[in-house]
Amino acid sequence: MLTIIREFLITLIFAILVLLITYLNREENSFFQVNHLQAYFLNQRQTTVDYTKINTIDEYWYWLENSFVSNIRAQQWYNGDIPQYLNGFLNDKSNRLIGWATMRQLRVKSELCPNQRVILTCQHSYSFSNEETELFQTGWKNQTIEDEIYSSSILKAFNYTTSDESDTYTYAGEFGTYRGGGYVYEFRGRLSDMKTNLSALHQLDWIDEKTRAVFIQLTLYNPSVQLLMAVTLLAEFLPTGGIYTTARFEPINFYTFTSILQLVCTIFYIFFIIYFIIIEIRLLFKLRLKYFHQFWSIIQLGIIGCSLGSAGVYFWRFQETNRISHLFEQTNGYIYINLQLAVYVNDILTFLLGYCCFFSMIKFVQLFRFNQRVSLFAETLKYCAKELISFSIMFAIVFISFLSLFYLLFVSKLSSCSSLLRTAQMLFEMTLMKFDASEIMGADAFLGPFCFTLFILLVVFVCLSMFFSIIIDSFHHAKDNQKEDQVMLSFMVKKFLRWIGLKKQTQSEIQEERDCRMRSQYFDPIENFPDRMDQLLEALNRIYINQKIELSRLEKAGL
Known part of the structure; x- marks a missing residue:
């Protein structure tokens, strides 16, 4: 009993430490900061400058010139007063822009069309192989026009900048993965100068049919909550002519060990990990390969692996924090600092800490194995493991068949079938009966209802019924063979x-x-009867042997 109590207390204390470290690593003001900036930059309530509803190049330029550029400079207060001591702040008067905002474009090369009798050149989708990296003059021309004079910012916007020069990294969008380089325009100077430059870039067709992605990146700092924010506004220009816009607002808090509680929890957490490593190494040497056949050994390895990984990533983030802090102190925040790498590192740390919390909570199932319900749940999963694996293979074959069918039939008719991933998501929603059937019914008068009915019959009625039958049968088997623990x-x-x-x-x-x-x-006398009989037989045997010895002695004496 003492062993069970000790195991329970160790797991409980470790889980509390993991939860404290994870939640102390998050900033409670992050949601409100992100919510404010989304409303501030995207303008979803204003139909004329709604960033999420942009469909053409002209609409994108209109949003840039009439909404975005005005938001990144602090202007007069509501009563006409000059915004004193707000140099570098946004127009919301609460967030300071670190350095300046950048607008980076990625372009593709012109290639010969397959059918050159109609159109000679074509612009395909973006890829690393067909990315344009040449240097151009204004208007994407190869020769210099002497009559026109533009500012250095506009001239630089037509020259390719590598990822090392711009301190940017590869970014994964919805329709492609984009390199860190590109043609960069920097939003520097007064508001009137930036508006003039944007108007000139618009007239020079800086965004044209060869443009495939435009990134707007800026780094913000809110001194009231001491929170950094990496903002990325991506507009993907598709070869079909449409524009797909996305926005990411990543809050980052670089302040570590802001309280004694966080420091103490981290120290105890390290001791727990060392203790777990020693225990698991002993078990590994004792059980050898059988160690990896145990489910709870895998869970424990997951805790140790994620903990060690989070420690390594934490020091990586600490190093990146020192680099950014050093740049900020040297320039007083008047140089552009890209937080893209810091965001990646922070996301990895969040994932690892999240998995640590997950594995720590799963361990409580093992501790409550003495509870009747929990024990029955674990035994049910144990009995149905092999059957579920076989069922999963069969279900995967059926699901992939319907995935191919729906994707090929409705790829051009339904937005939910525009990619394999979205089609799989739609089919899972149909499996859970949380799908609006009117959309697929309207896609095709015959194929829509036919495919929908076929999927419901085979997957929902047949496959799910088999799944529930396996679970129920294993449940009854586990209940009949339940232990007394x-x-x-x-x-x-x-x-x-x-x-x-x-x-x-x-x-x-x-x-x-x-x-x-x-x-x-109490002892039942009948239980001692065999022992008593053995003692009686041994006594008789001794008497018989003694008499035989005495007779042989008398015979030798002649009596």
């Missing part, structure tokens, strides 16, 4: 409550304990 939990709880004085023994429990003691002292 769950009695231990109730016994431990009763003993603990009596020990601390919260529960007293009833008269029936006292009488039951007396009966148990009497039964332990």
